[in-house]
Amino acid sequence: xxxxxxxxxxxxxxxxxxxxxxxxxxxxxxxxxxxxxxxxxxxxxxxxxxxxxxxxxxxxxxxxxxxxxxxxxxxxxxxxxxxxxxxxxxxxxxxxxxxxxxxxxxxxxxxxxxxxxxxxxxxxxxxxxxxxxxxxxxxxxxxxxxxxxxxxxxxxxxxxxxxxxxxxxxxxxxxxxxxxxxx
Ligand code: ATP
Ligand code: MG
Numbered sequence: 001x002x003x004x005x006x007x008x009x010x011x012x013x014x015x016x017x018x019x020x021x022x023x024x025x026x027x028x029x030x031x032x033x034x035x036x037x038x039x040x041x042x043x044x045x046x047x048x049x050x051x052x053x054x055x056x057x058x059x060x061x062x063x064x065x066x067x068x069x070x071x072x073x074x075x076x077x078x079x080x081x082x083x084x085x086x087x088x089x090x091x092x093x094x095x096x097x098x099x100x101x102x103x104x105x106x107x108x109x110x111x112x113x114x115x116x117x118x119x120x121x122x123x124x125x126x127x128x129x130x131x132x133x134x135x136x137x138x139x140x141x142x143x144x145x146x147x148x149x150x151x152x153x154x155x156x157x158x159x160x161x162x163x164x165x166x167x168x169x170x171x172x173x174x175x176x177x178x179x180x181x182x183x
Contacts, residue, residue, distance in 0.1 A: 001090035
């Protein structure tokens with residue numbers, strides 16, 4: 001599985017529809033302070049279902065929507081789409097047969113979030129389910145941000161265990177067991 005591109009529209013500083021391509025296995029995003037580099041990472045975490053504004057460096061969820069600048073009016077909604085190459089079949093289950101998987105999240109100022117998988121409306125859970133055990137999730141280790149290394153070093157054993165279980169591919173089974181037990 002590989003992230004091929006991100007389409008942003010109305011998200012934080014990306015007011016106009018913008019596509020950020022990731023053509024190779026290694027891509028660097030460079031630019032001056034405040035140009036929006038970290039916003040691209042926030043976008044990935046947001047689509048994966050992050051529901052805490054604080055983790056997206058904002059105060060409320062509406063802070064992900066472009067809120068205007070000296071020359072532009074605020075917009076009413078934000079949308080992000082991640083395009084994944086799934087030719088190796090990492091994303092299994094119902095979506096395993098697709099060579100390309102598009103995951104989209106859209107939110108309006110009223111706070112309603114909609115999620116889509118390959119264009120079809122789905123639940124947040126459908127997205128977290130297919131990515132469980134791949135290392136990519138709203139809080140997963142596929143994104144190593146500033147301060148995360150020290151957080152890992154200082155983590156409590158139970159917290160550290162969650163990361164190891166995700167890497168070992170166990171987390172998806174644990175999640176299913178939890179669901180069965182609560183039914
Ligand atoms: P640094 O190099 O300092 O880490 P960066 O390139 O990572 O900078 P970001 O933190 O991604 O920069 O972007 C910050 C910019 O995004 C700021 O200019 C801020 O005004 C803008 N921004 C954040 N949220 C919104 C929003 N909702 N509407 C408009 N602009 C926003
Ligand atoms: Mg930054």
